[in-house]
Amino acid sequence: MDRVLIAGAGPVGFTVALNLARRGIPFTLLEGGDKIFDDPRAGTIHPPTLEMFATIGVTDTMIARGIVVGNYHYRDRKNGVVADFDLGVLANDTPFPFRLMLEQHKLCYILHDLLKNYSGHEILMEHRVTGVEQDASGVVAQVETPAGPKTYRGSYIIGCDGGRSQVRKSMNVDFDGFTYPERFLVLSTRYDFQPHGYAITNYIADPEEWCALFKVPGADDRGMWRVVFPADAAAPPEVIFEESAVQARIQGFHRKEGPYDVAHRNLYDVHQRVASCYRNGRLLIAGDAAHINNPLGGMGMNFGLHDAFSLTDKLGKILLEGANESLLDVYDRQRRTVAREYLQRQTIENKNNIEQKDPARQAEFYASLRAIVADRDKLRAYLLRVAMIEGVRRAASID
């Protein structure tokens, strides 16, 4: 069988890879970088993602390495808790009625380790895809390598190569949407916020400076807190990262004696975009290559992982069972529809709500959250949506 090419060894590329390996489909995974990226990005994993990984025996390891979070807070920066969301209400909807805090690079390490149990594939680091062409029987990727330019041939290429995807650019599809005027600043500290009444996950609304506060396991699994703030797009990174500026930000959020130990400081541009099509013949995209969104709600990577399971299921049927290639159009329709209906809508709404400047609208929003947590049926309906279960069900209903 011809090999499948995968561009990009991020969480989505590795998930595609393991799903192909388990089916005995040979592949070459081409990664531009020299190692798995470990910058602080996704840390939240939602119930349907855990359900999908459970089907391939990965979830127990993920849970063993992560932090299980049964509730999260929506807070007002000045007045404290607005609503405490109990994910336990989803107990009849999912075997995993919680969020799992686990950094995305650790998920990559877990998947990379599992791939060692399979043969018939290669993982090539420092192999950057620079262009892709296709003919009737396959694709050819042009690849920049330490030994100079090379070409790789495969039956299909799956672009899991992130927001600036070269595979997407080779497909000639639009990537419409918008970029927010501000960036997101992520600061990490070991300081423990839990004794001060914070949950492991907190969304903290404020008209001037909202923030989000999460605990992830951290490099030594002893816990690392991430504090996310909006940052002025015009300010140079060195000004934003300057020690006194960083201390002022985090002390402004939670005053404590002595300076914070700030382990990481990172800035991210934030966009809302969806590709106009996820397929052009033998070229396919998944994950950030296909859709990008702001991280409030912790949905982007999860959504890309759902793409990976959906696409490999369909590709497996085509390559192993002789199913019609039109299944790849079903992949496009299912995943692109829910990217627009759920991922984009929900994350845009999350950002509008957390930074709401109109006091009347903010009060209305807080009242709606309080009404949701006060009523078990409303809470379940709300959490089915924000815990990403509804999106998976909706995708499955599309032919």
Ligand SMILES: Cc1cc2nc3c(=O)[nH]c(=O)nc-3n(C[C@H](O)[C@H](O)[C@H](O)COP(=O)(O)OP(=O)(O)OC[C@H]3O[C@@H](n4cnc5c(N)ncnc54)[C@H](O)[C@@H]3O)c2cc1C
């Ligand atoms: C601050 C922040 C917090 C976030 N938190 C969450 C969260 O809690 N939950 C969540 O679900 N999502 C979250 N996200 C989003 C999440 O990080 C992304 O959705 C996720 O990284 C997408 O995974 P991916 O594998 O599609 O792409 P990436 O992680 O971007 O991986 C792409 C890979 O492709 C490689 N590559 C790029 N170009 C090429 C090329 N031409 N050839 C070969 N290789 C190439 C890159 O080196 C990289 O390894 C967050 C994002 C940010 C910025």
